[in-house]
Amino acid sequence: MDNSSATRVFFLIWFFAATFNFCKVSSNISCNEKEKQALLNLKRGLTDPWNALSSWSDQEDCCKWAGVHCDNKTARVTKLQLGNLNLNGEISPSLLKLEHLNYLDLSISNFNCTSIPSFLSSMRSMRHLNLASAGFCGLIPHQLGNLSDLRYLNLGYNLGLYVRSLHWMSRLSSMKYLDMSSVNLSSALDWLQIMSRLSSLSELYLQGCRLDSLNPSLKFANFTSLLVLDLSVNLFIHEIPNWFSNISSTLLELDLSSNALKGEIPCSVSNFQNLEHLVLGVNYLTGKIPESFGQLKHLTVLDLKVNSLSGPIPSSLGNLSYMWKLILEGNRLDGTPPKSLGLLSNLKHLFIGDNFLTGTADEVFFTKLSKLKYLDLSRTPLFFNVNSNWVPPFQLIYAHMSSCKVGPNFPAWLQTQRSLKVLLMSMSGISDKAPSWFWNWTSNIDFVNLSDNNIEGDVPNFLVNSTVLDLSSNHLKGQLPRLSANVRVLDVANNFFSGPISTFLCQKTNRKYKLQVLDASNNLLFGELSNCWRYWQYLIHLNLGSNRLSGRIPYSMGSLVALKALRLPNNSICGDIPSSLQKCSNLGLLDIGENHLSMTMPLWIGEMKSLTILRLRSNGFKGHIPLQTCQLSSLRVLDLANNSLSGPIPKCLNSINSMAMPHGENYETMVYFEDAGTYFESLMLIPKGEEIRYEENLIFVSIIDLSSNNLSGSIPNEISVLSQLHFLNLSRNHLTGKIPEKIGTMKELESIDLSRNHLSGEIPPSMSNLTFLSYLDLSYNNFSGRIPSSTQLQSFDALRYIGNPELCGAPLKKNCRKEQESDGDTPVGKAGGTAVGKAEDDSETSWFYSGLGVGFAVGFWGVCAAPFFKNTWTCFWFVNDMKDQPM
Helix, strand or coil, rough: CCCCHHHHHHHHHHHHHHHHHHHHHHHHCCCCCCHHHHHHHHHHHHCCCCCCCCCCCCCHHHEEEEEEECCCCCCCCEEEEEECCEECCCCCCCHHCCCCCEEEEEECCCCCCEEHHHHHHHHCCCCECCCCCCCCCCCCCCHHHHHCCEEECCCCCCCEECCCCCHHHHCCCCCCCEEECEEEECCCHHHHHHHHHHCCCCCEEEECCCCCCCCCCCCCCCCCCCCCECCCCCCCCCCCCCCHHHHCCCCEECCCCCCCCCCECCHHHHHCCCCCEEEECCCCCEEECCCHHCCCCCCCCEECCCCEECCCHHHHHEEEECCEEEEECCCEEEECCCCHHHHHHCCEECCCCCEEECCCCCCCCCCCCCCCCCEEEECCCEEEECCCCCCCCCCCCCCCCCECCCCCCCCCHHHHHHCCCEEECCCCCCCCCHHHHHHHHHHHHCCECCCCCCCEEEECEEEEEEEECCCCCCCCCCCCEEEECCCCCCHHHHHEEEHHHHHHHHHCCCCCCCCCCEECCCCEEECCCCCCCHHHHHHHHEEEECCEEEECCCCHHHCCCCCEEEEECCCCCECCCCHHHHHHHCEEEEEECCCCEEEECHHHHHCCCCCCECCCCCCCCCCCCHHHHHHCCCCEEEEECCCEEEEEHHHHHHHHHHHHHCCCCCCCCEEECCCCCEEHHHHHHHCCCCCCEEEEEHCCCEEEECCCCCCECCCCHHHCCCCCEEEEEEECCEEEECCCHHHHHCCCCCCECCCCEEEEECCCCHHHCCCCCCEEECCEEEEEEECCCCCCCCCCHHHHCCCCCEEEECCCCCCCCCCCCCCCCCCCCCCCHHHHHHHHHHHHHHHHHHHCCCCCCCHHHHHHHHHHHCCCCCCHHHHHHHHHHHH
């Protein structure tokens, strides 16, 4: 061995020995006592609900405590990782004694809307500060600008934070990562200029910051190092500015979604040659998808959903071989999906639903899409045209093909999908018998919706394991299926299920079910409601309407303390409403209409403070309307029509605040499940003489229907206070007296029916102020005098005033004599005889025709617009969640 080799060997032996001895020495170094006490002071000020800081003990080396990191040489504390521990309480200034601390993470805590401690700005060694989702509020201390070495700052998702200015941030020249999402930056008008001065900035997240301008006039923005830019969920209402082309060489991810950006997608976007993620969804972008997008060779995610983009899907997108997520749903795209999309072999998410795409999606299209996991072709005229023996190359997790032509045959290829968790195929044209394999196959699916098809067959007594099973509006028959404990929604409405309801409710098990929604309405179920409700404590919505149920409402239903909606209409239920329902304090909707209940209305009804919808029509209720009804301050729907109620209308109805004051509390008709879907409650009402089904728009309805009873006395003047009431029906009673003079203050009224009573006097002139009125029936009373002149009142058919012998004026053909003129009317002429009659006749005719046009338009839309509210997109939330998943 020569001298140089010997020297090298000796050096290596010395080095390893020295390293070994150093490690032995350093392992014996314990944390600094002053810093230990500082950390213990910090702990004393905090509340630790998960006991995550249990290792922080005076007897232990603080360098070994959970979340504490020390320097290997000096044993000084350099890092505190205390995020995601739900800590709360007070952050002690003792942190200032940690002079070498350069990393602090207190994210995902709950500091109960306290301010960010200003003393943090004195920790000059700080390079990494993470206070995201920590529950801070108030003004962000400008002193944070003193942390000149800061590389990482995350203040995102503290919903109460705001700034007056961002000038302090210009001193943070070393900043590489900045997240201020959900911080109110609306006062920082020069935010863009300041951010662009941070020359080292590589990631910028400003989601939901109430920013309203991207400064379209700006020619240049100096984001020379920027890799990620997220400006989503802001208030930009202009076009995408040209300065974005300045950052095209570095940018990897760009998110401008959920703003109000308008105009066409600029062609300069195709200059972003390194771009991997481009998200422009939920804006007002128009025009075509640029063909030049096919040049973005590195693009993996393209999200343009919910804009107004038109034209065909560019075939050039098939060149993007790295693409794994393509979201184009909710636009106006037309034509046939290009076959080139079938070349995207890495594609996992393909969402092209809710467009005007035509043609077919056949087996050849999917041949190379073996990695596909999430597929949405819904709400398009596309025809999913595959053979009955087709075996897809993919294993889907999510399939949304509602309102897309899948039928008429039942899709046999579903049997091959072993990973499927969500199947949405409502209104998909299936007109076939459900195959025998289908029922057990669904046991592995979390969410199944095959509603509104023509699926036939006997449903076997299979066990439902799906979290959500919606088979409503088909032609299925048999008994209701058995449920596993995990089912949360079972909707089998509008079928031919039969058998005693007790067989389903009293299944032979001791388990408590987690079912929250049960809708078996409009079937052939019969028998008495059972006493097995103790197994169904999670029920929120229960609808067994339109069956053949009989007997009484069992007292044990009061055990359903989570219940928000109870619907048993159109059955043969008798007896009374059990007082145990008082225990259901969350009950917002009670519908027991069209039954044989025959007792008096319960006095305890006033204790149901959450009640918003009370529908007891078409029963045999008798006696007075309880005054306690007026205590239901949240009531929006009071339907007691077609009973045998007597006595006066309570004067205290003006105490129902939700009908008297705007923005009153509404019953939430939608049940939202984070991982299971959305269920909408519906209700049949008769607001304008015809039955209308209300669904999502039910929360906007306000109605009092006391028609077809034996009520007597006058219409209380107090009712005029109900300024938010839309529909008032007091017809077919024995009411006397006058219409309240101030009825015109009920500005929201769309319908008034006072027909077939014994009302008298003149029609109040204030009714002319009811500009939304589109339905009026005052027939068969004893009204007298001239019908007030207004656009609305003359637009109604004369039949709406018939049966009032002393009533005159348009639209009736009976002319008014001079002594019948209302005090507020100006005489048409002073000459007598025929001339006066002629003048009056001409005047009335002109009023009639001038009012007819506007009145007809208002009336037409009042009746016909309601169905437009009923278009449902019940799984929009679920689509969003699923699309955001990487797998």
